[in-house]
Amino acid sequence: MVADAASRAAELSDAALAGDRLALARLLTAVENGTPTAEAALRRLYPTAGRAHLVGITGPPGSGKSTLVAALIAEVRAAGRTVAVIAVDPSSPITGGALLGDRVRMQAYASDDGVFIRSMASRGHAGGLASTSTAAAAVLDAAGFDLVLVETVGTGQSEVEVAAMADTTVVLESPEMGDEVQAIKAGLLEVADLVVVNKGDKPGAQRTAAQLRAMLVAGAPRTDRDGVSERPRPKRPDVLITTAASGAGVPELLAALDRHRAAGRVGESSAARLARAESQVFAIVAQRLRTRLGDPSHAAETKALVGEVAAHRLDPYSAADRLLDEAERG
Amino acid sequence: MVADAASRAAELSDAALAGDRLALARLLTAVENGTPTAEAALRRLYPTAGRAHLVGITGPPGSGKSTLVAALIAEVRAAGRTVAVIAVDPSSPITGGALLGDRVRMQAYASDDGVFIRSMASRGHAGGLASTSTAAAAVLDAAGFDLVLVETVGTGQSEVEVAAMADTTVVLESPEMGDEVQAIKAGLLEVADLVVVNKGDKPGAQRTAAQLRAMLVAGAPRTDRDGVSERPRPKRPDVLITTAASGAGVPELLAALDRHRAAGRVGESSAARLARAESQVFAIVAQRLRTRLGDPSHAAETKALVGEVAAHRLDPYSAADRLLDEAERG
Numbered sequence: 001m002v003a004d005a006a007s008r009a010a011e012l013s014d015a016a017l018a019g020d021r022l023a024l025a026r027l028l029t030a031v032e033n034g035t036p037t038a039e040a041a042l043r044r045l046y047p048t049a050g051r052a053h054l055v056g057i058t059g060p061p062g063s064g065k066s067t068l069v070a071a072l073i074a075e076v077r078a079a080g081r082t083v084a085v086i087a088v089d090p091s092s093p094i095t096g097g098a099l100l101g102d103r104v105r106m107q108a109y110a111s112d113d114g115v116f117i118r119s120m121a122s123r124g125h126a127g128g129l130a131s132t133s134t135a136a137a138a139v140l141d142a143a144g145f146d147l148v149l150v151e152t153v154g155t156g157q158s159e160v161e162v163a164a165m166a167d168t169t170v171v172l173e174s175p176e177m178g179d180e181v182q183a184i185k186a187g188l189l190e191v192a193d194l195v196v197v198n199k200g201d202k203p204g205a206q207r208t209a210a211q212l213r214a215m216l217v218a219g220a221p222r223t224d225r226d227g228v229s230e231r232p233r234p235k236r237p238d239v240l241i242t243t244a245a246s247g248a249g250v251p252e253l254l255a256a257l258d259r260h261r262a263a264g265r266v267g268e269s270s271a272a273r274l275a276r277a278e279s280q281v282f283a284i285v286a287q288r289l290r291t292r293l294g295d296p297s298h299a300a301e302t303k304a305l306v307g308e309v310a311a312h313r314l315d316p317y318s319a320a321d322r323l324l325d326e327a328e329r330g
Numbered sequence: 331m332v333a334d335a336a337s338r339a340a341e342l343s344d345a346a347l348a349g350d351r352l353a354l355a356r357l358l359t360a361v362e363n364g365t366p367t368a369e370a371a372l373r374r375l376y377p378t379a380g381r382a383h384l385v386g387i388t389g390p391p392g393s394g395k396s397t398l399v400a401a402l403i404a405e406v407r408a409a410g411r412t413v414a415v416i417a418v419d420p421s422s423p424i425t426g427g428a429l430l431g432d433r434v435r436m437q438a439y440a441s442d443d444g445v446f447i448r449s450m451a452s453r454g455h456a457g458g459l460a461s462t463s464t465a466a467a468a469v470l471d472a473a474g475f476d477l478v479l480v481e482t483v484g485t486g487q488s489e490v491e492v493a494a495m496a497d498t499t500v501v502l503e504s505p506e507m508g509d510e511v512q513a514i515k516a517g518l519l520e521v522a523d524l525v526v527v528n529k530g531d532k533p534g535a536q537r538t539a540a541q542l543r544a545m546l547v548a549g550a551p552r553t554d555r556d557g558v559s560e561r562p563r564p565k566r567p568d569v570l571i572t573t574a575a576s577g578a579g580v581p582e583l584l585a586a587l588d589r590h591r592a593a594g595r596v597g598e599s600s601a602a603r604l605a606r607a608e609s610q611v612f613a614i615v616a617q618r619l620r621t622r623l624g625d626p627s628h629a630a631e632t633k634a635l636v637g638e639v640a641a642h643r644l645d646p647y648s649a650a651d652r653l654l655d656e657a658e659r660g
Contacts, residue, residue, distance in 0.1 A: 061391060153485055156488055285616070
């Protein structure tokens with residue numbers, strides 16, 4: 001079984017590195033499902049990764065993320081570079097969702113080996129969404145893509161974290177949004193390296209951009225709502241205006257991404273890469289422990305302790321301490 | 331320090347159980363911040379909890395969650411029962427957000443000891459959002475509230491999980507929504523015990539409800555998008571229509587909640603309670619390990635391993651295995 005996974009992983013990895021897109025797709029499916037093949041493949045591919053520029057793109061529903069991703073793909077390809085996209089977004093047209101125009105545009109890349117697009121469910125990942133998407137990004141990175149874009153909807157804890165763990169995090173804003181979305185936006189700005197006011201042709205785009213620049217200068221310290229500091233913001237994020245549907249502003253966005261990377265804040269020891277590595281490693285540690293506690297020698301004790309907690313006869317801290325002792329017994 | 335936390339916890343817990351709302355609020359702040367006081371208090375309070383009916387309320391932005399929660403509070407109070415609300419929603423009017431009408435309605439309960447409302451940031455929880463909100467719910471449960479409502483925005487992995495872990499999960503739908511939101515809705519239906527079409531006075535509400543009933547009868551098996559089964563759905567969820575703004579349909583919603591509870595699927599050994607206990611215990615296990623690996627005797631090794639992963643000189647699985655060995659060394 002493990003030997004099978006290892007040989008299957010070697011086969012798929014080598015094929016994916018050689019440019020076999022079907023093998024790459026299968027590898028990503030294994031990663032999404034958390035199979036032994038995925039682990040073996042990632043162990044093999046990981047040393048080859050680390051060269052791609054990982055860009056997170058997030059924003060509230062309706063801010064035009066997918067349209068912007070489509071425009072950015074065109075720009076990256078025009079510049080002769082390659083790009084992979086992971087769309088962690090139930091509503092992404094890439095995943096069969098909403099906007100016909102985008103789907104048509106995406107199909108234009110079906111025969112272009114310099115573009116690879118992959119949708120990913122936001123739920124059902126054993127080690128968590130961040131862990132799965134980071135692993136998928138590492139596979140695409142190893143496969144040689146220059147840019148790896150991760151698109152997430154900016155209204156969930158996990159989804160925002162995924163985008164925030166990228167080398168460069170782009171937060172989309174839209175000039176035309178209701179109060180509910182305004183509140184979501186405020187939280188998102190915390191994680192932005194670049195802020196993009198999309199739908200730049202709509203009335204209010206210039207005013208929205210000006211307001212954002214003012215807010216970001218006034219510079220409330222970068223903290224979350226509990227007053228806990230997030231990863232330090234190295235500098236005030238630039239605010240750009242794009243009209244993704246027409247492509248206006250998209251060359252400037254790509255240039256800004258390149259500047260952010262070149263500014264030396266995107267490297268193996270950057271805060272974002274360390275945070276990503278830490279999050280990934282601890283997710284695996286937690287998963288390992290959970291697997292161990294579910295194996296035949298511990299499952300009965302684990303089930304009994306969880307049952308006691310569910311019945312409120314034992315508090316969860318005491319149960320956790322006993323499970324840790326149990327796990328360390330081997 | 332630990333003794334301080336324990337005595338502080340005892341003091342706050344006893345006061346909260348005796349009905350001191352300020353002590354209760356302080357306890358919830360400690361829970362949100364993950365302090366030693368919170369742990370000590372939860373150990374103390376946990377055996378007293380387990381009697382409240384925990385109801386998750388989730389839906390896409392704009393579906394009227396907060397307005398429905400306000401209407402449900404009024405209905406619960408009219409029935410002579412008590413209710414606490416945890417609003418995990420950046421856009422909730424309860425947290426100072428959008429809708430003036432709701433805020434005014436909420437203020438009506440400022441002097442009513444049978445209602446307790448608390449907002450909670452969706453980000454920045456060391457053990458994860460699910461762990462924090464479950465702990466907060468246990469405190470409110472121990473404090474004696476008959477119902478504990480947890481309101482989350484239904485577009486994030488963590489947020490949907492939080493609502494899905496309740497005894498009864500209510501998913502809101504709104505008849506007037508764009509394609510992007512439609513796609514979000516489809517994913518949400520998977521976790522629903524009850525489906526509510528809110529804004530029932532809008533055109534299309536009846537048609538939306540009929541479509542939902544047809545969908546839910548046709549009964550695609552309850553799986554997530556990867557084909558992985560979620561917790562088993564005991565029966566087809568009822569579809570109700572409410573107009574939260576006027577209160578129409580809200581008595582029927584409360585009756586449906588009571589029926590779901592009475593149907594015997596809400597008990598200490600119910601699937602939802604076991605899943606909640608398991609998730610909470612494992613979150614604490616992971617947090618304990620992380621704390622241990624960050625303490626002075628392990629921090630240097632942990633930091634070095636994470637750095638090697640960030641530099642792609644070591645894969646994250648090997649790093650995780652070494653960290654587990656390290657943690658077990660004591």
